[in-house]
Amino acid sequence: MKNLFLVIGLLIIGLVSNFVHASLMISPTRVVFDERQRTAKVFLINNSQEEKTYRLGWKEKYALPTGGYRDLTTDEVGSWRLSQLIRMTPKQIHLAPGERQLVKLALRRKQGMAPGEYRSHLFFQALPTEKSVTSKAIGINLNMILSYSIPVLYRKQTSVPKVNLSDVQIVESGSGKQVIKLKMHRLGNASTFGKVQVYWKGGDEQSWQRVSVANNFAIYPEVESASVELNVLTEQKMQNAGQLKVIYTGQQEYVDKEFVKKIFALTP
Structure with a gap:
């Protein structure tokens, strides 16, 4: 019976995760700066029936040969980190149901940058709300904090691969x-x-x-x-x-x- 409750709990967590993930619409899901572009816009839409608050930040990730990423430690982050060159506003947003918010990205290039591709991942972290997801049947209280990220790239003097x-x-x-x-x-x-x-x-x-x-x-x-x-x-x-x-x-x-x-x- 305990194993049955565990399976049911995991199923509920999976359903809630899919629902919450679908509640935030991000467009575009990938940003690329070329050598002439200075600014970019990302639109967020709260597609749920609840108010949502998101904190924005940066993640440095390493792409894996088999797909997906792993997060880089501070010591692993190299000179190709783009986040240090991007000014982002705002850094936290509160969205009512159906509300849309514009996030502005401004690129500040430095002199003497080496040719190549620079990348960081724009990170959206959902902050906890007063309303938690509760399953009385199995006695599990879910107060889930989900996050999403999109790649942001800048290319300097690159060639088509x-x-x-x-x-x-x-x-x-x-x-x-x-x-x-x-x-x-x-x-x-x-x-x-x-x-x-x-x-x-x-x-x-x-x-x-x-x-x-x-x-x-x-x-x-x-x-x-x-x-x-x-x-x-x-x-x-x-x-x-x-x-x-x-x-x-x-x-x-x-x-x-x-x-x-x-x-x-x-x-x-």
Whole structure:
């Protein structure tokens, strides 16, 4: 019975987390300063039915080859930290239900900055409210403090990165669904950002079928080789011999840029 209560409690925490995460709308979810841009705007909207207060700050993060980030310690933070060059206003906001707030970012560049990509993550921390989420059935009181962050970048004298592909394979996950695994190798002093699409053509087929897609995929400068796993869209399994075509095309500032397109012959 104790284990059952624990499972129910974890389910409630998961549901509340998803709800609260959806209650704050952030636009855009990524900010890029070029060499001529001095200011940027981020809009926050309280999409919930409760008043919310958020404290704004900065996080320094390191991108991982398998996806996601880890927070950097003070000793690990290097010269590519952007937060020291950004003035942000306001630093705390209070939003009524449905209210929108503008956050202004002003870039203050320094003389003699080295070429390359600078990055920090703008951090939004939800402060506790008087109303807490309580489950009387299991006696758990949840007073959750959630946070979100978005990357903010500045590029100085960078070039468009180059990308290569290798080690493409189709494997089955623990649930029996197919997963496409591949490695992406980035060259250059800037990150990529775009859409990854994968197409399949069986040995006797004439047309390509799109089987997987991933939007807003980035490879940051600290990652030279990224390990990518893509879920297959269709229930139809890719069987026997065939070909996989992988296309990585740019989005936002890289729109219409094709980073890489490559076809791989696969055998059973």
